[in-house]
Amino acid sequence: MDSSNDEALDIIVTNVVATFRTRCHLNLRTIALEGTNVIYKPEVGKVLMKLRKPMITASIWSSGKIICTGATSEDEAKLGARRLARCLQKLGFKVRFSAFKVVNVLAVCSMPFAVHLIDFTKNNRPIASYEPELHPAATYRIKNLKATIQVFSTGSLTVTGPNVQNVATAVEQVYPLLFECQKPLHK
């Protein structure tokens, strides 16, 4: 995956958030009554529905807008969303699956070396920022990819971006910058 070193970096996608619309009004009380695996939150005005097979949690609003979280890939998110729409159809609503969009992807990656965060921040100001008293990681924001990378001193990264491709590109972009600020693992 990564052309700049021999062993491939393992980028593990841990969460995909997607939204879609059902183009019809949904009666939340009916869903809460007739659906299993459902939590009704009347104070917020939404219903949480959990699916088992793609392990997905969906927030359903009465306007017909639905947010799905918990999938581990974009396709899985789509499958889960369709399953959910099908379930709502069965409950009696005139559901039309439309406007499916992956909104956020969270991935985790581990560098084979530790990173000296202070040097990394100094070399990459103002794109990188590091406040050790607030958060142990340095934050690196890539504007054109709309991706945010949090770099920990142990060499672990968490990357968030709008889709999986951006996330991969972000890791590739940041790898050489981290490589030059690496810290030898022992003194």
Added chain:
Amino acid sequence: MSPPGLRCPGCGSSNIVDDDLYCQSQLVCADCGSVVSEGLLASDPVGGSDVSYSRTTAVAKKPCTNQIKGLQRLKAICRTLRVHREIEDLSQTYYNQAYQHESFIKVSLQKKEVLAGCCVLVSCRLLNWPISMGTISCLLDADPMVVGVVYQAMIKVLNITAPIVNVTDVMEAHSQEYKISSSHVPEELAENSKDLTKRAVALVELAADSWIVTGRKPIPIMMAAVYLAWQSLKPTKQRLKLTLDKFCQMAKVNKHRPAMKRIAEMKEVLCKLGKEIPWVREAVTPDNVVQQVEDILQHRYALLRRALRTHEEALLEQEASSEAPTQISELSEKIPNSSSVEPCEPDAKMAEEPGDEDNNQCVMSEFHSDTQKNQDPTPNWGKRELFAPPCVIHAKKRRVEQPELRDVTGDEEISDSEIESYIRTPREARDFALTQKKLAKGEIEKS
């Protein structure tokens, strides 16, 4: 000349002349003297003039009352911290600039006070005067997170790049807070602040080399360093018995709970080094390591080198004694094994990291495994190295991926039977509704 055909309404003559009274234009009949018509006395624009009254009478723009109060608070903070004149001036400039900016002009007064503290903080950082954010939050009596948020917003607004403060620099300022000189406490418990600072700084440097400092909040580390330094400067029974609680009470500082964990971690590192001292006969344990601290710190570089060499030799021995082909598997986390994996200790720092990152950050590394397993060297460096961050040594077990969801395309067929499992039958739904009603009634009757 008056327009022709105009007649005086009094006498009817047409002899009408312009006879202005000062600035008011008037048409007067020359024969009888009556005023035929007159203009406006003053030509004020309709609806008031374009220039407002306050603008015409204003002298110079003065800062508003709250801004003045904020500046006074800022001066008070600077006096409390006893900083240079330049730092005070710089922070005042920043405060005035930031106050006028749109993102700060309408915030609450509490946030404006926090803004004053952040200006002081940034000026200190720029002019090389080490203070920590914790100190500022204590002074302002504000939540450190709020201070952090305001600080980051302010930096963006004012476009400042401030250098990051090192823990060792802040150490000196921090140790001044501890009131354990001979004027405050009895002689056996008192300590000279210079010696104390020196030893505490050495301890913090040692901690920084062995992964205790990285990623942790600085104040508990400094507290642990001061406590251990104080104990080791005169390791009498009385001092060794005194717990961290009592020490903080005596020194009149607020105790931080993570400091206990830092003390344990530091003692562990000191033990690892203490083992290498050639003239110590008995085993070095966390209980008796405090007496050795002085020697350890004095010769710490030599001891570090020895410890690393011993550790490397031990690893080579282990690898040589193991049998030949051990499986090299790339996806090592999939191998089910019976070795015990210690759960990652949730210390205060870990609680701040986002939840899902915590699960997957440390790829599973087996600890205390008896069987020789050759894993990917990268995730397992916590075991190979002598010093590693606690999160890597006690890594969390990653949840095993379900293999059936590998080849998902997103457009597959969804069978009816799957969906049926998510829907209650009509009978179940009725029962559910009835139970809810009964429960609701029961609660109303109770209350």
